[in-house]
Amino acid sequence: MSIEELAAAATAEDGVAPFNEATTIALAGDGPWRVHEVNEEAAALALADAPIELVVHPRRRRRGYGGALLDRLIASGERRFWSHGDLEGARALAVSRDLVVTRTLLVLRLDLEMPPEVPQPEGVTLRSFEERDADAIVEVNARAFASHPEQGAMDRADFDRRRSQEWFDPAGLFVAEREGRVVGFHWTKAEDGIGEVYVVGVDPDAHGGGLGTALTARGLRHLWDDGIRTVDLYVEGDNLPALAVYTRLGFREHARDVLWSVA
Structure with missing residues (x-):
């Protein structure tokens, strides 16, 4: 499954895209990724030195895939993670790993x-x-x-x-x-x-x-x-x-x- 297909499935389920505009533009041009992991369950990627954007396929949620991926990222030295839409599941996952909110971007x-x-x-x-x-x-x-x-x-x-x-x-x-x-x-x-x-x-x-x-x-x-x-x-x-x-x-x-x- 491609990143685009995974992102489209998550967007349809959540009503919010898992990747921001800069990442989406870079995807189309094969941008310089620091992290790039994709499988049937989840993906995590970051553009240059930006925070990680992580997505789990709606059919695979609440089965530990997101937590396992997040644990690997933290163990590898990653420290910042976007939650677009401040979704309940993402919030619960972040809190379970003792992450703290360091920035809030409002949509008005x-x-x-x-x-x-x-x-x-x-x-x-x-x-x-x-x-x-x-x-x-x-x-x-x-x-x-x-x-x-x-x-x-x-x-x-x-x-x-x-x-x-x-x-x-x-x-x-x-x-x-x-x-x-x-x-x-x-x-x-x-x-x-x-x-x-x-x-x-x-x-x-x-x-x-x-x-x-x-x-x-x-x-x-x-x-x-x-x-x-x-x-x-x-x-x-x-x-x-x-x-x-x-x-x-x-x-x-x-x-x-x-x-x-x-x-």
Whole structure:
């Protein structure tokens, strides 16, 4: 059984994919795996130095396969494991091995009931992406997410890989420009009728003045105009400034991913 088949079976059963987007993209391109174990029961893999993502086939659960695989991984030196969706079975398995929660990634959801109003920060132009903006977006992203373990690693090659995906729509990528310089961006995404605030990045030197709120609202208005009425986003559970912005816009928690670590 392939990884893709195993992941599809788990997704159908759980309502949440066992692998994140970066892993899924890398799977299609045979990415650089640190761990790669697949059989009829379970799989575990990690992209580069990312935490392990582990999945057990729904037909083989509660038979010890997941526990045995997790034990082998811990014995081999692995220390971090994602639980996408914070599923009850995964939580029980983690607790049984004395793992502790070290990070929470929230999925927030907004049901749009009317066209969002887009504020206009003073001295800033909000406009659609142009090809000449690519390097500037990568630079702003690096500054905005300097301490973020995944998003902060996006380089130009990763940016290009992401926009080569079928869902990419250049009309849904917006930049904020001040005095000829890109100081922020909002990348939207839409798949299967669900929109996503994919990435909102603001240069640290441009914080304040409502730029993040304006960029978010501009992307939401684009999704509304495209007929999207349900919008998701991912945000760190301890990112209080971002949570405040999204709560004001009406987002509420819909799901969560949890990172478990060896104590």
